[in-house]
Structure formats: C-alpha cells, structure tokens
Amino acid sequence: MLHLILFLIFGAICVAGAVNLLVQRHPINSALSLIVVMGSLAVEYLLLGAEFVAAVQVIIYAGAIMVLFVFVIMLLNAGEEERTRGSRVALLFGIPGMLVGSVLMGWVLLEHSGTEAVPAGALPGFPKVIGWLLFHHFLLPFEVTSVLILIAIMGAVVLASQPESVQQTKKEG
Amino acid sequence: MVPLSYYLALSGILFACGVTGFLIKRNIITIFMSIELMLNGVNLSFVAFAAHWHALSGQIFVFFVMVVAAAEAGVGLAIIIAVYRTRETLNVDRVNLLKL
Numbered sequence: 001m002l003h004l005i006l007f008l009i010f011g012a013i014c015v016a017g018a019v020n021l022l023v024q025r026h027p028i029n030s031a032l033s034l035i036v037v038m039g040s041l042a043v044e045y046l047l048l049g050a051e052f053v054a055a056v057q058v059i060i061y062a063g064a065i066m067v068l069f070v071f072v073i074m075l076l077n078a079g080e081e082e083r084t085r086g087s088r089v090a091l092l093f094g095i096p097g098m099l100v101g102s103v104l105m106g107w108v109l110l111e112h113s114g115t116e117a118v119p120a121g122a123l124p125g126f127p128k129v130i131g132w133l134l135f136h137h138f139l140l141p142f143e144v145t146s147v148l149i150l151i152a153i154m155g156a157v158v159l160a161s162q163p164e165s166v167q168q169t170k171k172e173g
Numbered sequence: 174m175v176p177l178s179y180y181l182a183l184s185g186i187l188f189a190c191g192v193t194g195f196l197i198k199r200n201i202i203t204i205f206m207s208i209e210l211m212l213n214g215v216n217l218s219f220v221a222f223a224a225h226w227h228a229l230s231g232q233i234f235v236f237f238v239m240v241v242a243a244a245e246a247g248v249g250l251a252i253i254i255a256v257y258r259t260r261e262t263l264n265v266d267r268v269n270l271l272k273l
Contacts, residue, residue, distance in 0.1 A: 007175045011183045018190035018210060027202045027263075034206050037187070041213055044183070047175070048224045053216075053235050060239050065209065065246045072250045073202055076257050081200035082264060094196060102189060109181050125223075125232045138233050145240045152244035159251035162258070 003047055010040040010047075027078045031069050038062040050125040180221035187214030201256065201263050205249055212242050 017036035024030045038061045045054035134142055187210060194207030216235045223231025253263070260268055 004175050007179065011179075014183065015186055015190075018187055021203075021206065021210065022190060022194050022197070027200050027206075030203050030206055034210065037210065038213060041217060044180075044217060045220055048180075048220050050220045050223070050232050050235075053220055053232050056236060056239060057216075060243055061209075061213070065243055068246055068250055069202065069206065072253060076202075076254070076263065078200065078202055078263055081198070081203065083199065090196070098193075105185050105189075109178055109185065125229060129229060130232060130236070133229055133233055134236070137230075141237060145237060148244055149240065152247050156247040156251040159248065160254045 007044065007047055010043045013040040014044070025080050027073050027081070028070065031066060031073060034069075035062050035066050038066070052125050052127045052130045055127075177221060177225050181218055184214045184218040184221070187211075187217065190214075199264050199266060201253055201265050201268070204265065205246075205253065209242060209246070212238060 014037050017033045017040065020033040021030045021037070024033065038057060042054045042057040042062070045051075045057060191207045191209075191211030191214060194210065195204055198204050198207060216238055219231045219235045219238070223229060223235075256268060257263060259273060262268065
C-alpha cells in the first residue's frame with residue numbers, strides 16, 4: 001500500500017514536470033522541470049529495487065547531462081522562444097496520427113499488459129551484481145561504449161571549437 | 174505492490190510528452206530536452222520489465238541507454254553551439270538552409 005502511494009505521488013510529480021516542460025516558454029524553466037522529472041524517476045527506480053540505476057540516474061542524468069544543458073542555455077543566452085505558425089500538413093496529419101497512436105497504446109496497455117503486480121524490491125539491482133554482469137556477460141558492449149564515449153568527446157571538441165579563419169580574424173581585429 | 178501496467182502507463186505518458194514537445198517546441202535546446210524525456214520514459218519501462226521478469230539485463234540496458242544519452246548530449250550541444258555561432262538563432266524555423 002505504501003509503495004502504491006509513493007508511486008502515485010512521485011508519478012504525479014513526474015507527469016507534472018513533463019507537462020511543465022511543454023508549457024514553459026523559457027528554456028531554463030524547461031530544463032529545471034526536466035530535472036524534477038529525472039529526480040522523481042530516480043525514486044520510481046528505487047521503488048522497483050534498482051538501486052544502481054537510481055544512483056546513476058541522479059549522478060549522470062540529473063547531474064552531468066542537465067548541468068551541460070543549463071550551461072549551454074546560459075552560454076548562448078537563450079531567451080523566450082518565439083512562436084511561429086506550424087505547417088498545415090502537421091495539423092492535418094499530426095493530430096489524427098497522435099490520437100490514433102495514443103488510443104492504440106492505451107488499448108495495448110489495458111488489454112495485454114496484465115494486472116499482475118510488480119513486487120517492490122523483488123529484483124535488487126545492487127551495484128555488485130550489476131558490476132559482475134557488466135564485466136562478464138556484457139563485457140564487449142561495455143568496451144564498445146567506451147570507444148563511443150571517446151568518439152563523442154572528440155566530436156564535441158571538434159564541433160564546438162571555432163574554425164581557424166574566425167580565430168584569425170578576431171586576432172587581427 | 175504496484176501493477177506493471179501503472180509503470181507502463183507512466184512511461185507511455187512521459188514518452189508522449191516527449192514526442193509532443195519534440196513536435197510543438199521551436200527552441201532547439203527544448204527539442205533536445207524532449208528527446209531526453211523520451212529516453213527517460215523508455216528507461217522506466219526497461220526497469221519495470223526487468224523487475225517483472227526477474228532479469229537484470231534490463232537494468233544493464235538502462236545503463237547503456239544512459240551512456241548513449243550522455244554521448245548524444247555532448248555532441249548535440251556542441252552542434253547547437255555551432256549552429257548558434259553561424260546563424261545567431263536557436264529557432265528551428267530559421268535554420269532552413271543547408272548552406273549560408
């Protein structure tokens with residue numbers, strides 16, 4: 001019972017944050033509500049017993065990635081977004097398509113997911129167990145992701161650095 | 174005891190919010206944040222299914238999704254900085270030319 005109450009409270013906070021992200025027009029407000037979503041999702045992971053995932057969610061998502069976002073918003077001095085009219089094709093096909101998609105998804109959820117309860121903490125994802133799995137069964141994907149991170153670092157440095165011609169003109173001027 | 178369908182419904186709502194934000198937002202940074210919201214919604218269903226079927230690989234996959242999201246955030250924000258430097262705008266409607 002307590003689990004259900006906690007789930008409902010933090011689920012409501014989660015959805016409220018996600019809706020607030022859509023409603024706010026200033027990017028910094030959207031970023032802060034995304035942090036709220038990620039924090040309450042970490043509590044949901046804890047309810048499911050995934051301790052490692054909850055910790056990583058707070059450290060990587062709410063910590064590292066969102067700091068990067070806020071930093072870029074401040075660096076570019078992003079102001080309120082200006083509203084422009086959407087295309088007519090999007091209105092004609094997008095709204096019916098979204099309705100059909102959501103009805104389909106709701107139907108699948110109601111009909112096929114079953115009503116069995118997920119016992120809270122039934123599968124304790126301790127860091128020790130996760131680490132053992134990660135370095136035995138998933139060793140190759142783990143190493144591949146390290147290469148991916150390396151490529152991402154190099155890509156970010158190359159993309160964000162100013163081209164040489166711009167730097168030269170700034171020095172001369 | 175929380176039914177599995179509740180977790181799936183929450184993850185579906187988060188994903189739908191992400192898709193809606195991706196479609197209606199005009200600021201490139203907010204669009205990027207909507208993508209992160211979609212990834213989070215999928216992660217929740219991964220963890221819920223992992224607990225449901227007693228398979229820890231679901232949680233490992235969440236870890237990999239987070240790594241990819243971190244790499245994507247780094248490269249994506251660098252691209253945003255590069256776009257802002259050349260176009261001086263963050264509005265995606267004004268970024269409609271391949272070459273300046």
